Amino acid sequence: MAPVSQTKEMPAAVRALPALSVRKVRKLYNELEAIKNVSLEVAQNEFVSLLGPSGCGKSTLLTMIAGLLKQTEGEISINGTPVTGPRPEIGMVFQQPVLLPWRTILDNVLFPVELLKLPRDKYVPRAMELLAMAKIDDFAGSLPRQLSGGMRQRASICRALVHDPAILLMDEPFSALDALTRDEMGVELLRIWQANRKTVVFVTHSIREAAFLSDRVVVMGRRPATIVEEMTIDLPRPRQISLTEDENFNRYVRALRKAIEASHGH
Ligand SMILES: Nc1ncnc2c1ncn2[C@@H]1O[C@H](COP(=O)(O)OP(=O)(O)OP(=O)(O)O)[C@@H](O)[C@H]1O
Numbered sequence: 166m167a168p169v170s171q172t173k174e175m176p177a178a179v180r181a182l183p184a185l186s187v188r189k190v191r192k193l194y195n196e197l198e199a200i201k202n203v204s205l206e207v208a209q210n211e212f213v214s215l216l217g218p219s220g221c222g223k224s225t226l227l228t229m230i231a232g233l234l235k236q237t238e239g240e241i242s243i244n245g246t247p248v249t250g251p252r253p254e255i256g257m258v259f260q261q262p263v264l265l266p267w268r269t270i271l272d273n274v275l276f277p278v279e280l281l282k283l284p285r286d287k288y289v290p291r292a293m294e295l296l297a298m299a300k301i302d303d304f305a306g307s308l309p310r311q312l313s314g315g316m317r318q319r320a321s322i323c324r325a326l327v328h329d330p331a332i333l334l335m336d337e338p339f340s341a342l343d344a345l346t347r348d349e350m351g352v353e354l355l356r357i358w359q360a361n362r363k364t365v366v367f368v369t370h371s372i373r374e375a376a377f378l379s380d381r382v383v384v385m386g387r388r389p390a391t392i393v394e395e396m397t398i399d400l401p402r403p404r405q406i407s408l409t410e411d412e413n414f415n416r417y418v419r420a421l422r423k424a425i426e427a428s429h430g431h
Pocket residue numbers: 194197199217218219220221222223224225226260388
């Protein structure tokens with residue numbers, strides 16, 4: 166896939182800042198404390214996964230980082246600027262695909278381009294390339310209801326990538342995919358990430374997926390969420406699926422499983 170606006174040269178001052186900084190964030194939904202106290206820094210171009218039990222607040226955290234929900238306490242900054250609303254440098258894949266039912270798949274993928282008032286004509290070839298990468302280019306003219314759940318999810322990944330955002334927030338993006346497609350999409354995501362220098366925050370329930378994709382895995386405890394463990398995954402890149410048979414890889418998987426079991430009290 167040909168990158169569009171790639172070689173984004175960042176000013177040195179921005180390069181030195183963390184891409185994302187979450188400081189002492191707390192979130193209450195009325196009386197319910199979803200997030201107790203989370204602090205997290207993600208470096209420019211780092212790939213970080215969040216692992217945590219269902220209901221611990223992962224989607225809540227991601228939605229706040231995206232500027233779509235306000236935290237109750239604490240501060241979230243992107244490239245040093247506090248988040249007060251949605252920002253063009255962010256692309257988000259929601260846990261549910263949320264496609265507009267009356268728009269074709271192509272027009273759904275082009276939605277961020279429209280919101281950001283970018284030239285549509287320039288982005289149609291890129292959207293089509295992304296759809297081909299996700300193996301749904303034959304459905305560009307179809308409506309979301311004509312696609313399966315996994316195909317809709319792949320379309321929503323294309324939508325998050327279309328405007329080439331510097332920061333990708335992905336909330337269990339591969340959960341509706343079969344194992345083989347899931348592995349393929351993971352490798353493809355790494356390829357895009359490596360070719361286009363993106364910062365990724367990736368939520369998953371899969372320890373193996375987190376270990377395979379990430380530079381660092383952050384483990385969250387039960388609600389109200391805090392960070393209970395962080396592990397740097399020091400494995401060579403580029404990574405291919407064969408890495409998952411490697412003993413070093415499996416050592417990380419075991420260590421992560423142990424950390425999760427200890428923190429979640431299994
Ligand atoms: N809009 C909302 N209003 C009230 N409570 C909410 C809202 N959204 C989430 N919650 C609550 O906040 C907690 C965290 O929810 P969240 O969706 O962030 O969890 P999660 O870690 O993403 O879970 P999962 O892995 O199942 O997707 C849950 O107890 C949930 O009931």
